[in-house]
Amino acid sequence: MTYPSARRTVLATGAAALLTGCSNYDDNNDSGSSQEASSPGSSKAGASAGGEELARTTDIPVGGGKIFKDQKIVVTQPGKGEFKAFSAVCTHAGCTVGSVSDGTINCPCHGSKYRIADASVAHGPATRPLPAEKITVEGNSIRQA
Template identity: 70%
Template sequence: MTHPATRRTVLLATGGATAALVAGCSNYGDDSNDSGDSGKKSSGAAAGTALAKTTDIPVGGGKIFKDQKVVVTQPTKGDFKAFSAVCTHQGCTVGTVADGTINCPCHKSEFRIADGSVAAGPAPSPLPAEQITVKGDSIELT
């Protein structure tokens, strides 16, 4: 005599598959639950990559390096910042830097050039910072 499956036995039997499906639905690169630094660059660019000369980055603006997926800004003279060029809304590459913001063309999210924070949505979080080094007049990704 066999017993029909109950809701409980079905849930227990598929628990592992359900967990795998839920994990498979998470966003690539979503660090919201990561309590530590994974050691991976969000841009995927190689360390030590020379990006630009300091004179290539306008004061109060910035420049997007699409191949390295990095945007470098100069909020004030001599203060250089770098952020991922991948929008935190849906993964589009940002398209312009103007009027103190880094702008995504896909859904019009805007990020402040000084700290990558969201100036206008729908982006849910700031652009992740990237590490750069200024050596003389050269800016390198570190």
């Protein structure tokens, strides 16, 4: 014997759990332009910017980058003194990117590559860029905003 109200509760609870587990990897980035970065010495990133220090500017090679797996962020320096930050979660299948080399951020799962300057797709199967992340640069410190 089945109790209709109990069955509805179980179905509704299960559906809610399924919807909670599914998400679009760039939900937090509505325009791709949410990055906040400034040049070393710039007043744009004041002391009140706070946030966790990710790295020193000298830790990020010019023309390369560094992945911060715990924070799921990759910070790049496409040109001297120009720092960018993007999500380290591949937009193809949700893997964490594994390396930064030869001007691209590389995903080890299926071979997607993203350009270090703007995280646009250089090689698929990904079709969407990595979402921008907010950082501040003050002096030699790069902080998560």
